[in-house]
Amino acid sequence: MQIVEDDIRVDELCTRREYARWLVRLNSLLERNPKHRIVPTISLSGSLAVAFDDISVDDPDFVYIQALAEAGIIPSKLSSTSLFSVTPEDGSFYFNPDRYLSRKDMINWRAQLEYAILPGTKEQMSRIRADYMDVKDISSDTSPEFFADMLTGEKSIIRKVFGQSRRFQPNKPSTKAQAAVTLTSGRMAEAVQHELLRMEAESSSRQAAAEEIKSELLVRGDIKNFWNEKLLVERNRGVEVQKLYIATLQDLDKEKNLQAQNLTENMKEKAAMDCQRHLILTLREEIEETSERLASERATYVAEQCNIQELRKAALMDQEGILDSKSILEAEVEALRILRTWVEDEAKKSQARAKVLEEVGRRWKWDNQA
Template identity: 40%
Template sequence: MLIELMAGENNIISRVFGNTRRLQPGKPVTKAQAAAALTSGRMKEAVHEELNKLEAENQAHLSLIAEIMEELISRGDIQQQWEQKMKKEQERALEVDNNLQHVLHEHANERTDREEELADLLKERAALECQNQELINLRSEIDGMYDRLATENEEVMADQQTLENLMSDMTSKHQAVNEAKSYLEAEKEALTMLRTWVEDEAGRVHERAETLEKALRRWRIPED
């Protein structure tokens, strides 16, 4: 109802009754419409009275608050509470500052640790790069050694083939020497046998010569 009164000419009741009269100008107002209009008038007065009471109570409440504030100010309670609050805020600010300093100190320590870890990682990276370069150089040396070994292997195989050829030639020559030696031994044996035969024949011829000489001597003695 208060909202209806504050709305003025735009309230629902006025708009309803206005529309009723506008749509049916020759029709008289009903009892319900008249009762609603009278009730709205009485409610307006009641609402105004209630608003006046609320305004008076609000003023009394504000006056009481003002008196309480004056009394608190005169006793110093507000100043004391303000000082306590300021002290708490200062303690809180000090605690926050200490926490901030602690956090900053931890952050600085953590940053130092991270920088040291980064330096260690950079050193390890440099060492790994150095080792990688050494491995590359070692691999290059190994490749060179492998090439040299391959060349030397080819040379060794060529030398081995040459030695095999020489061994084959030596084997052939050795066989020829053995054959010649066998032939020479056979010749030597034949010569030995011939010498023995010649010596035997010479002995027999010498014996025959001596026999003939003796016979000649016997034959020559009677002639003297």
């Protein structure tokens, strides 16, 4: 008889989802009065609409919550508006399955499955004063069965759960331990006791039958034969295991030899790799030395290139000076050539004038002589 899960902790707070599930399970299994019994498969047959907007048919606890709504235990979209004084303005109903269960809801749901309200009960409840100081804090939509439980005094479910407390605190969350006490109080206590006695009787009956069968088998020797067969099978299995063990040892020896050979080959390969590594290190050192030498030579080459560049610059400057001097000399030579030409021209002119003068002088002389 699995009503409550095995992994719960009694000091934890109980949710509305969990309590609805446990309440319907317990009621459908142990309730014998058809007026108070809820059978989910019967309650949901022919149901066309979900009772709450936040509980879909895919919800794991839809069957239990919908069954409570179908039975009228909790207000929902399926309830008549005349039964409850508060109706949502937009017509939506929410069950809030993961919200903690209040004390009022815990007792109210359970009381509706415990009591049957007879004519005149409401008038009697109005005349009797409740023992709780905060009874006025209980909402007006609470069922008459809730107050009927208060009237039963020490036998009430409330007293079984909360003891002689003077304050009920209807909106305070309930623990799972309180929920368990609520579920097993009232008429359910006797039903649970009968169920436990029945289970114990069945267990004793099964145990007695097993002892009888055992005695009969012992008398007939079936058990001895059975265990002899088992022993023979186990012996044969032991022989097979021994053979398998020997074969495994042989395979293990072969594997060891193979591993030894592989180890020798690996050692040789390792030695060869060490030699190659040493050779590579030597080559690396030589390469590093060569690199250093090349770096030094490169530095020398760069320095020589710098010197050559400086010498080239100096040669270019000298060449430019020579070219300038050459230009000056060529200009002077040209000037001398021009001067020489002028002098020669002047000399020729002077010679021509001298000849003319000489000719004039000779003629003048001839004229004088004549």
